Amino acid sequence: MKKTRKLMRTRGAAVVSVVTALGLLTACGGESGGTGGGTKDGKTTITMGLFGVMGIKESGILDEYQKQHPNVIIKADIAGDEQTYYTALQTHMTANSGLKDIQGIEIGRAKELLDTRADRFVDLSKLPGTDHFLPWKQSQVTGKDGKVIGVGTDTGPLAVCYRKDYFEQAGLPTDREAVAELWAGDWKKYVEVGKQFKAGYKGGKVAYMDASSGLFNAMIYGDSQQFYDKSGELIYQDNPTITGAWDLASEAAASGLSAKLRQFQAGWDPGLANGTFATAVCPAWMLAHISEKAGPKNSGKWDVAKAPKGASWGGSFLGVMEKSPVKEEAKKLVAWLTAPEQQARIFESLGNFPSSQEALTAPEVVNMKSEYFSGAPIGQIFAAAAEDMPKEQVLGPKDGTIKDIFSQALSLIESSGKSADEAWQTAGERIDKAVG
Amino acid sequence: MASHTSSAPPPAADKNAGPGADRRAGLLHRLDVRGAPYAFVVPFFAVFAAFSFYPLVYTAWISLHDVDLATMDIMEWVAFDNYTDLLTDERFWNALLNTVTIGVFSTVPQLLMALGLAHLLNYRLRGSTFFRVAALTPYATSVGAAALVFTMLFERDFGMINWALGAVGFGEIDWENHKWAAQLAISSIVIWRWTGYNALLYLAAMQAIPRDRFEAAAIDGASRWQQFLKVTIPGIRPTIVFTIVLSTIGATQLFGEPLIFGQGPNGISGGADNQYQTLGLLLYEEGWKFYHMGRAATVAWVMFMLLIIVFVLQRLLSRWRSARTS
Numbered sequence: 001m002k003k004t005r006k007l008m009r010t011r012g013a014a015v016v017s018v019v020t021a022l023g024l025l026t027a028c029g030g031e032s033g034g035t036g037g038g039t040k041d042g043k044t045t046i047t048m049g050l051f052g053v054m055g056i057k058e059s060g061i062l063d064e065y066q067k068q069h070p071n072v073i074i075k076a077d078i079a080g081d082e083q084t085y086y087t088a089l090q091t092h093m094t095a096n097s098g099l100k101d102i103q104g105i106e107i108g109r110a111k112e113l114l115d116t117r118a119d120r121f122v123d124l125s126k127l128p129g130t131d132h133f134l135p136w137k138q139s140q141v142t143g144k145d146g147k148v149i150g151v152g153t154d155t156g157p158l159a160v161c162y163r164k165d166y167f168e169q170a171g172l173p174t175d176r177e178a179v180a181e182l183w184a185g186d187w188k189k190y191v192e193v194g195k196q197f198k199a200g201y202k203g204g205k206v207a208y209m210d211a212s213s214g215l216f217n218a219m220i221y222g223d224s225q226q227f228y229d230k231s232g233e234l235i236y237q238d239n240p241t242i243t244g245a246w247d248l249a250s251e252a253a254a255s256g257l258s259a260k261l262r263q264f265q266a267g268w269d270p271g272l273a274n275g276t277f278a279t280a281v282c283p284a285w286m287l288a289h290i291s292e293k294a295g296p297k298n299s300g301k302w303d304v305a306k307a308p309k310g311a312s313w314g315g316s317f318l319g320v321m322e323k324s325p326v327k328e329e330a331k332k333l334v335a336w337l338t339a340p341e342q343q344a345r346i347f348e349s350l351g352n353f354p355s356s357q358e359a360l361t362a363p364e365v366v367n368m369k370s371e372y373f374s375g376a377p378i379g380q381i382f383a384a385a386a387e388d389m390p391k392e393q394v395l396g397p398k399d400g401t402i403k404d405i406f407s408q409a410l411s412l413i414e415s416s417g418k419s420a421d422e423a424w425q426t427a428g429e430r431i432d433k434a435v436g
Numbered sequence: 437m438a439s440h441t442s443s444a445p446p447p448a449a450d451k452n453a454g455p456g457a458d459r460r461a462g463l464l465h466r467l468d469v470r471g472a473p474y475a476f477v478v479p480f481f482a483v484f485a486a487f488s489f490y491p492l493v494y495t496a497w498i499s500l501h502d503v504d505l506a507t508m509d510i511m512e513w514v515a516f517d518n519y520t521d522l523l524t525d526e527r528f529w530n531a532l533l534n535t536v537t538i539g540v541f542s543t544v545p546q547l548l549m550a551l552g553l554a555h556l557l558n559y560r561l562r563g564s565t566f567f568r569v570a571a572l573t574p575y576a577t578s579v580g581a582a583a584l585v586f587t588m589l590f591e592r593d594f595g596m597i598n599w600a601l602g603a604v605g606f607g608e609i610d611w612e613n614h615k616w617a618a619q620l621a622i623s624s625i626v627i628w629r630w631t632g633y634n635a636l637l638y639l640a641a642m643q644a645i646p647r648d649r650f651e652a653a654a655i656d657g658a659s660r661w662q663q664f665l666k667v668t669i670p671g672i673r674p675t676i677v678f679t680i681v682l683s684t685i686g687a688t689q690l691f692g693e694p695l696i697f698g699q700g701p702n703g704i705s706g707g708a709d710n711q712y713q714t715l716g717l718l719l720y721e722e723g724w725k726f727y728h729m730g731r732a733a734t735v736a737w738v739m740f741m742l743l744i745i746v747f748v749l750q751r752l753l754s755r756w757r758s759a760r761t762s
Contacts, residue, residue, distance in 0.1 A: 106449045401726065433525075
């Protein structure tokens, strides 16, 4: 009898375990296709997928929109790292599942999405109230057929941040107008000033610039074509913009003008805190990072001067998904979020620079001065850089990856003692691998 | 079990049923005894099938295609092109060599130190539990935290190690940009994390060696060192083999430490010159930086096959050795 009961028990357990196993297998087959958005009981829920500090949530304007529209609930999901965000976005695009109603698009990904996934996005070309952008901004997300997959949020016009105290010790002018005059119109002059700085500065271990890759990026982001041409062909080898920037940046790298750091990586932050370099090419969004990492003890030592040429590094867009059940509401939301007033407010509270031409004349922008950077009128300086950009900018699908490859190639010259020719060749081989 | 099945009386509940029911009960009973063990292991194999076997097969399938992550639904059949490309790619051989050198730099000192540490911990010590727990602490630290702290220690301009080197009169070392310096730095992270763990494994094995062997050796006049070589080491040989196997697997898959050590783009490429790119990082670069899923899958399969080759060789070697001794 005992044995029987025991056998019955094992039989029961065996059945349970088989059922569990089947359950595990079938559980993976479930479907989850929606965006999470929808309308229920008169309330509309809109979901957003964002990354980094796009400023939309952080500046509080999302809350304000919900206050103005009590029937709208916005759920914003923010990924810290853009690389992680984009990887997930790609898998969601492929599966056409897991997407939000609104997705953020980083400029380095814009072209790839436009080429491969434009059908997943709603065309925003006729969205009312979106004719206020800088001309080059919307061209970056416009397809050949005129389809617009996003509306611009921030952008990254460039200036040069410099240490006044070091410039003074090197016998250079310190006034921001005079400093800008030193290199006005040509990045070559910026490197020349670097040589003067190196010869003139006697105060110990201070390099002229943080990294030669910053110079390279600044030079290429001011032109209408970089690594690709309009038809999507790689042209970096023959594009004078790239070869010119390479020649100058590799010269700077080889002549010991840089602190051999990598921006945003280990060593760069302590470099800011301890003042191991005198200048850094800085997009608008970098100022917050510099003031935070260089710390209060360096307040008033930094200043911002106009860059030799206008250029923009970075920036983002908001796109609406074709799959969204609340397309119209989502379109209204992105139009409002990227309207001039909201962009000006984000700039005022976080420093993300507007991509709206109208916002550039808003009082919040025009009157914006940075106390940390010796009271520099950063609103006007960056606005001038944004206005100085070419009308149209051609992007490529692997821009971000190629930019990283060039940064590393410059670091081969700076830190591994490679010649400029060797480094250029290495970069070429790697680009072939990356795009092929 | 089989004899029990035939001689057991039929279950009480079936007593009143006819001979057909009896046979059915017998069949069920046999199924129970024979089948139950399989039923019990089914959940594990179901999970294994869903999360290990299927991905393994699917990875192999992807590796025969040209696929981009952005367009995973468009797969172009290329047969073994990815494999031939990989085997003729300089980066693969560089990564393989780096994996081997970093593996040797980290495993050999690690196991030797663990052996010494275990030997010391095996003595009668005051507060031995404290020392044993202390030895295991690094193992309980996450890779991320450990690697990040070591990265700061090895930082060029303001790192503590260069500061210490400077204090005793050496020049500063650019740890990240010099090939061997970078590989040693990464190995040191691995060594720090795993030495204590291996030491505890050795210690457990050492304590299982009967005391009388040491006594007999002592009576025969063997010194401490001779006892260690002639009694301790042979006594824990199976554990040593086990730790070597584990460390080899770990070294082949080395990924987190160099990724965090390099930080950002340099982490993924294993330094600006690929000077410390391991196979794991090469896989990651192909897959999650360049988004070439086919090539990433190929690297994964080649890594898998390399491990199999290593273990087949190891088995052949040990069989050949045991055949020679017997």
